[in-house]
Amino acid sequence: MQIPVQGFMYPNEVELQWSILIVLYPYITGLVAGAFILASLERVFRVEAVKPTYRLALLTALAFLLVAPLPLQLHLGHPERSFEMYMTPHRSSAMAMFGFVYLWYLMAVLLLEIWLDYRRDIVLRSQTGTGWKRGVYRLLTLGSSNVSERSLRIDERLGYFITLIGIPSAFLLHGYVGFIFGSVKANPWWSSPLMPIVFLFSAMVSGISAVMLLYMFSTWVRGQRIDMRCLDTVARYLLYTFIIDFSLEMLDLLQRIYEADESFRSLDFMVHTRLWTSQVIIQILLGTVTPIALISLTQVLRCSDTARKQIYAVAGSLTMVGIFAMRWNVVIGGQLFSKSFLGYTSYKMGFATREGLLPAIVLMILPFIILWVLVKLLPPWPESASLSESDAVAVHATS
Amino acid sequence: MFKDGEHLIRLAAVFALGLAAFVILRAAVVPRSFGQYGHYRGAAIAEIASRPIALAGHVTCESCHSDIADQKKLGKHVVVACEACHGALAAHAEDPTSVQPKKLDTAVVCARCHEANSAKPKWFPQVATADHSGGIACDTCHQPHRPKIETGKSETAKTEAEGKK
Amino acid sequence: MELTRRRLLMLLPAAAVAWNYVSAGTPEASPNYKMTEHWWAMLIDIPKCIGCGSCVRACAEENDVPEGYFRTWVERYHVADWKIEKPEVESPDGGKNGFPPHTDDDGKNFFVPKLCNHCVDSPCTQVCPVGATFITPDGVVLVDKNYCLGCRYCVQACPYGCRFINPKTNTAEKCTLCYHRITKGLTTACCEVCPTGARQLADLKNPKDPIHEFLRTHTVQVLKPHLATEAKVFYNGMDGSVR
Numbered sequence: 057m058q059i060p061v062q063g064f065m066y067p068n069e070v071e072l073q074w075s076i077l078i079v080l081y082p083y084i085t086g087l088v089a090g091a092f093i094l095a096s097l098e099r100v101f102r103v104e105a106v107k108p109t110y111r112l113a114l115l116t117a118l119a120f121l122l123v124a125p126l127p128l129q130l131h132l133g134h135p136e137r138s139f140e141m142y143m144t145p146h147r148s149s150a151m152a153m154f155g156f157v158y159l160w161y162l163m164a165v166l167l168l169e170i171w172l173d174y175r176r177d178i179v180l181r182s183q184t185g186t187g188w189k190r191g192v193y194r195l196l197t198l199g200s201s202n203v204s205e206r207s208l209r210i211d212e213r214l215g216y217f218i219t220l221i222g223i224p225s226a227f228l229l230h231g232y233v234g235f236i237f238g239s240v241k242a243n244p245w246w247s248s249p250l251m252p253i254v255f256l257f258s259a260m261v262s263g264i265s266a267v268m269l270l271y272m273f274s275t276w277v278r279g280q281r282i283d284m285r286c287l288d289t290v291a292r293y294l295l296y297t298f299i300i301d302f303s304l305e306m307l308d309l310l311q312r313i314y315e316a317d318e319s320f321r322s323l324d325f326m327v328h329t330r331l332w333t334s335q336v337i338i339q340i341l342l343g344t345v346t347p348i349a350l351i352s353l354t355q356v357l358r359c360s361d362t363a364r365k366q367i368y369a370v371a372g373s374l375t376m377v378g379i380f381a382m383r384w385n386v387v388i389g390g391q392l393f394s395k396s397f398l399g400y401t402s403y404k405m406g407f408a409t410r411e412g413l414l415p416a417i418v419l420m421i422l423p424f425i426i427l428w429v430l431v432k433l434l435p436p437w438p439e440s441a442s443l444s445e446s447d448a449v450a451v452h453a454t455s
Numbered sequence: 456m457f458k459d460g461e462h463l464i465r466l467a468a469v470f471a472l473g474l475a476a477f478v479i480l481r482a483a484v485v486p487r488s489f490g491q492y493g494h495y496r497g498a499a500i501a502e503i504a505s506r507p508i509a510l511a512g513h514v515t516c517e518s519c520h521s522d523i524a525d526q527k528k529l530g531k532h533v534v535v536a537c538e539a540c541h542g543a544l545a546a547h548a549e550d551p552t553s554v555q556p557k558k559l560d561t562a563v564v565c566a567r568c569h570e571a572n573s574a575k576p577k578w579f580p581q582v583a584t585a586d587h588s589g590g591i592a593c594d595t596c597h598q599p600h601r602p603k604i605e606t607g608k609s610e611t612a613k614t615e616a617e618g619k620k
Numbered sequence: 621m622e623l624t625r626r627r628l629l630m631l632l633p634a635a636a637v638a639w640n641y642v643s644a645g646t647p648e649a650s651p652n653y654k655m656t657e658h659w660w661a662m663l664i665d666i667p668k669c670i671g672c673g674s675c676v677r678a679c680a681e682e683n684d685v686p687e688g689y690f691r692t693w694v695e696r697y698h699v700a701d702w703k704i705e706k707p708e709v710e711s712p713d714g715g716k717n718g719f720p721p722h723t724d725d726d727g728k729n730f731f732v733p734k735l736c737n738h739c740v741d742s743p744c745t746q747v748c749p750v751g752a753t754f755i756t757p758d759g760v761v762l763v764d765k766n767y768c769l770g771c772r773y774c775v776q777a778c779p780y781g782c783r784f785i786n787p788k789t790n791t792a793e794k795c796t797l798c799y800h801r802i803t804k805g806l807t808t809a810c811c812e813v814c815p816t817g818a819r820q821l822a823d824l825k826n827p828k829d830p831i832h833e834f835l836r837t838h839t840v841q842v843l844k845p846h847l848a849t850e851a852k853v854f855y856n857g858m859d860g861s862v863r
Contacts, residue, residue: 064695064708064709065781066693066711066780066781067688067690067693067714068781068782068783068784071784071785073772073775073776074776131771132769132771133768133769133770133771133785133789133790133791134768134769134770134790134791137750137767137768138769140749140750140752140767140769141750141769142481143480143484143750144485144489144494145749145750146494146748146749146750148746148747149746149747149748149749149750149773151747151749151773152749152750155749163470163473171466175462197462198465198466198469199465200461200462202458202461202462206459207459207460207461207462210459210460210463214463239747240743240747240776241743241779241847242743242777242778242779242847243776390776391776394781395779395780395781396709396863397863398709398863486767489751492754492756492757493751493754493755494751494754495752495753495754495764495767496751496764496767499754499762499764499766499767500655500756500762502766503764503796503799503800504653504799504800504803504804505800506799506800507800508800508801509681509682509683509809510678510681510682510801510813512806512812513812534815534816534817535815536812536813536815538678538812539674539678539815542677542681543678543681543682543809566718567672567673567674567717567718568672568815570718570721571721572671572696572719572722573729574671574698574719574722574729574731575670575671575731576667576668576669576670579816583721
């Protein structure tokens with residue numbers, strides 16, 4: 057396969073190393089971190105308005121977190137050796153430390169918080185459910201069916217504490233992904249101290265936007281009314297984080313343009329040619345400026361509920377596309393130019409190959425399937441949980 | 456307090472179990488030589504060092520082909536190692552009968568070094584082969600191991616080459 | 621490469637056997653060689669390089685380098701007058717078969733052989749998540765192909781483009797400074813065949829090595845010195861346009 061090259065590349069550089077799967081990886085972990093931060097808004101900062109999205113945000117975070125390592129795994133030359141990352145982690149490697157950050161986040165933060173929050177439901181369902189589902193619930197109770205008021209209060213307090221640890225952990229999780237790229241001094245497109253923080257804010261943007269869309273979609277599916285106070289608040293947070301994110305990205309850009317170091321001419325040419333569509337048109341114009349303008353409109357003008365819903369849906373969807381384009385431009389863009397700054401290569405994406413478009417699509421659908429199962433198993437909305445308060449008291453009395 | 460926190464103790468037990476499994480697994484699967492010299496598998500160094508060689512080296516070649524070595528000493532090509540032109544031949548050195556060096560096409564081999572190129576240092580002898588020999592094999596006139604042509608011979612060579620054009 | 625369930629099941633016993641080998645290791649290959657007594661480097665004398673590509677061919681033969689990838693390669697530079705920031709560079713097939721004839725005499729033209737710089741502060745070994753690439757006690761950067769995950773982070777981290785993924789082993793690969801030769805008292809394949817002595821293997825720990833005299837008396841440079849990798853491939857007579 058001949059890869060078209062323009063100018064001069066070091067001969068080993070012609071082939072791209074990190075494919076679309078590595079684009080997915082920061083995209084997915086970003087959704088996790090963002091969704092979790094939205095959930096913690098309610099819990100830690102007591103933003104009551106976003107409460108209807110709390111559990112949904114947690115489950116979304118979990119669904120995406122479970123999928124996050126899969127694109128990496130699929131991309132490895134030797135997936136069967138990936139356990140070495142845990143057995144002999146190299147302390148100076150950002151990637152090795154990421155394995156532990158991931159595990160910490162999954163086990164110590166997300167699973168624990170979900171478990172504590174759902175424990176009452178789990179215990180009740182383990183006693184009233186039927187079939188295999190009951191078995192799952194019983195397993196999840198870990199053999200303790202104590203849902204006394206006091207035990208629930210302990211859970212609540214511990215949950216609060218975990219959320220408190222969870223926020224820096226979520227920051228760490230995605231800031232770290234940014235560091236994996238930002239710390240590569242050989243690559244001027246990546247190497248930037250702003251990279252972790254840009255990744256973090258773009259993660260929050262994508263996560264908040266994803267939960268917003270999922271909330272709208274799930275209420276529509278269930279035939280319920282959208283809580284507009286909640287939706288407006290979420291959209292407002294989306295706007296704030298988006299403005300910070302955009303400012304940071306523009307700051308980075310401005311600095312690069314003004315400093316114009318040895319790599320600038322080469323990178324500037326790349327942005328004006330190979331990355332023009334994905335960076336300037338899709339990421340900046342369609343995926344950032346447009347949604348910011350749309351949501352700003354709802355803040356300035358008086359819009360009807362329906363109009364706002366429509367605007368949020370469009371802005372949210374554009375945001376998802378924009379953030380994906382941002383990941384694409386970082387990961388793929390960083391490999392299109394030669395480290396000699398004298399030439400450019402191109403990325404030819406396969407379709408049904410191991411690192412092609414098809415596995416990428418499957419990996420993007422997978423979290424939604426997991427989320428669907430999770431929602432069935434642990435419904436995040438109060439009304440569908442048919443167990444009322446009085447049932448809980450009754451169960452407690454018998455235990 | 457203890458009774459109401461029981462589920463947490465059970466949870467802690469699950470975590471402790473997981474951690475213990477990790478520690479045991481780690482002890483079992485980390486290669487024995489890992490950490491011998493640094494954060495890597497020490498045995499890897501010996502594995503890489505034990506790779507068989509492909510180029511015998513001119514010293515090995517000369518131990519048998521002393522006649523050629525003597526020839527080379529008389530000319531400028533004394534500095535050129537045998538395998539620079541003849542290719543990797545450790546297998547031939549190991550068992551001379553099993554692997555025979557290929558006959559070389561001097562029109563190709565010589566040109567790699569001596570084809571004129573403005574990036575080559577000026578002191579280096581170079582020719583535009585098309586003008587110099589018209590593409591005929593270099594060993595028609597030059598003896599590769601001792602390439603300089605004695606004055607009398609070189610004149611004939613030149614006219615021969617020009618005649619062929 | 622599609623990893624089906626069946627394939628995976630077939631692979632498992634094979635993987636177990638392979639792992640046993642990796643876990644146990646092999647005995648010392650060159651018993652008389654003492655790692656602590658050497659500190660390997662290389663000298664490239666640019667004014668001597670004729671761009672014949674012998675080094676590239678010998679390296680490929682010696683190390684079974686897959687087609688289209690290079691552990692060493694040669695670049696041809698053309699610098700028009702004062703434009704040292706905009707050189708024209710080419711390396712057709714890594715310079716393996718020499719270079720097409722050029723007679724352009726405007727500006728400056730020269731060849732630059734490249735290979736792994738065996739950096740002391742190597743960015744590639746820094747980023748390896750598992751310790752599959754490392755600096756040996758004698759200063760050579762190596763890859764353990766039986767331990768490498770194939771995550772390609774090291775390929776991204778190398779500022780010089782010296783690493784690639786071997787499509788046969790799916791692991792990172794690079795110049796070993798012919799570690800299997802230098803530990804047996806031989807020189808590297810590229811230095812062996814270089815007809816003009818433009819490449820010289822050097823042992824910085826050996827006080828009798830001519831490298832010391834050379835470094836004292838010549839203007840030498842390393843590639844991309846601003847990246848502070850402490851590269852150990854020294855270039856004599858290198859133009860400012862080289863990158």
